[in-house]
Amino acid sequence: MLTAVRSRHEYEYAHIAVRRLSGTLGAEITGVDLARPMDAATFAEVLEAFHRHLVIVAPGQRIAPEQLVAFTERFGPVEGHPLGSRRGLEDHPQVMVLENRPGRLGPRNDFWHSDISYGETPPLGSVLYAVEVTEGRGDTMFCNMYAAYEGLSDGLKSMLDGMTALHSAEKLVQEVPNRLSVDVAPPAVEHPAVRTHPGTGRKALYVNPHYTIRFTGWTPEESRPLLDLLAVRATRPENVFRHHWRAGDVLMWDNRCVMHYAVRDYDDTMPRLMYRTTAAGDRPR
Numbered sequence: 659m660l661t662a663v664r665s666r667h668e669y670e671y672a673h674i675a676v677r678r679l680s681g682t683l684g685a686e687i688t689g690v691d692l693a694r695p696m697d698a699a700t701f702a703e704v705l706e707a708f709h710r711h712l713v714i715v716a717p718g719q720r721i722a723p724e725q726l727v728a729f730t731e732r733f734g735p736v737e738g739h740p741l742g743s744r745r746g747l748e749d750h751p752q753v754m755v756l757e758n759r760p761g762r763l764g765p766r767n768d769f770w771h772s773d774i775s776y777g778e779t780p781p782l783g784s785v786l787y788a789v790e791v792t793e794g795r796g797d798t799m800f801c802n803m804y805a806a807y808e809g810l811s812d813g814l815k816s817m818l819d820g821m822t823a824l825h826s827a828e829k830l831v832q833e834v835p836n837r838l839s840v841d842v843a844p845p846a847v848e849h850p851a852v853r854t855h856p857g858t859g860r861k862a863l864y865v866n867p868h869y870t871i872r873f874t875g876w877t878p879e880e881s882r883p884l885l886d887l888l889a890v891r892a893t894r895p896e897n898v899f900r901h902h903w904r905a906g907d908v909l910m911w912d913n914r915c916v917m918h919y920a921v922r923d924y925d926d927t928m929p930r931l932m933y934r935t936t937a938a939g940d941r942p943r
């Protein structure tokens with residue numbers, strides 16, 4: 659007999675079905691059709707699943723750009739990229755196109771990061787709609803930053819609780835080829851090293867190895883070993899969910915408590931086309 663056991667601790671949903679995809683984060687939601695307007699009771703459960711699982715995936719969707727925007731808007735206002743790093747769809751400039759095709763390699767995101775943490779008000783979350791995938795290539799990995807914080811010693815947690823860190827787009831600006839609308843990084847911004855999630859009240863580590871340049875009052879040289887240690891702890895295999903894309907997946911991550919990494923195991927002969935939308939967030943506190 660083949661059995662899939664559901665943990666006794668799972669929340670019961672009435673309008674959607676939710677299937678956990680790893681021990682730490684990620685869940686598949688079914689029973690939603692993003693091509694149709696979603697009623698408030700169903701959205702409340704989607705939001706519940708998002709807060710519990712941090713990354714939600716609705717497979718098998720066939721949606722138009724405006725439906726992707728409408729879904730994203732349930733979470734917060736949809737915004738473009740502040741440095742213009744991605745092409746937008748002609749009729750829907752807030753829908754960013756991540757495209758890899760012959761002769762044109764797609765943008766690199768093969769580093770652990772939280773989107774636009776160098777902004778004053780980084781996004782609440784980002785949504786990717788997989789339009790075209792090459793089977794088995796271009797997975798995306800996610801890690802749980804609540805668990806990363808909770809797993810630290812009390813001593814390190816209390817030190818980090820009182821700290822802030824500077825985040826900068828300088829690495830993005832140095833990238834070649836750089837697709838940005840600016841050629842100097844905007845001034846670095848300061849965010850708490852540990853933030854409290856406005857929707858769950860839980861504390862999450864909020865530094866990342868790509869955009870965080872140093873702790874406030876510390877030199878980059880002093881900061882790097884601690885930033886590296888925190889990145890290693892956050893990205894332990896037990897704390898990571900790796901998503902294998904199928905065309906039709908609509909996946910959303912909570913940028914306030916998740917870092918992500920786009921696996922670069924494809925070349926320009928392996929098409930990958932994603933539409934991305936971004937829901938605006940609050941200033942971290």
Ligand code: OGA
Pocket residue numbers: 756767773784796797798918919920921932934
């Ligand atoms: C992004 C990003 C991941 C991916 O768009 O910010 O990191 O797998 N994308 O394309």
Ligand code: MN
Pocket residue numbers: 767771772773918
């Ligand atoms: Mn990203």
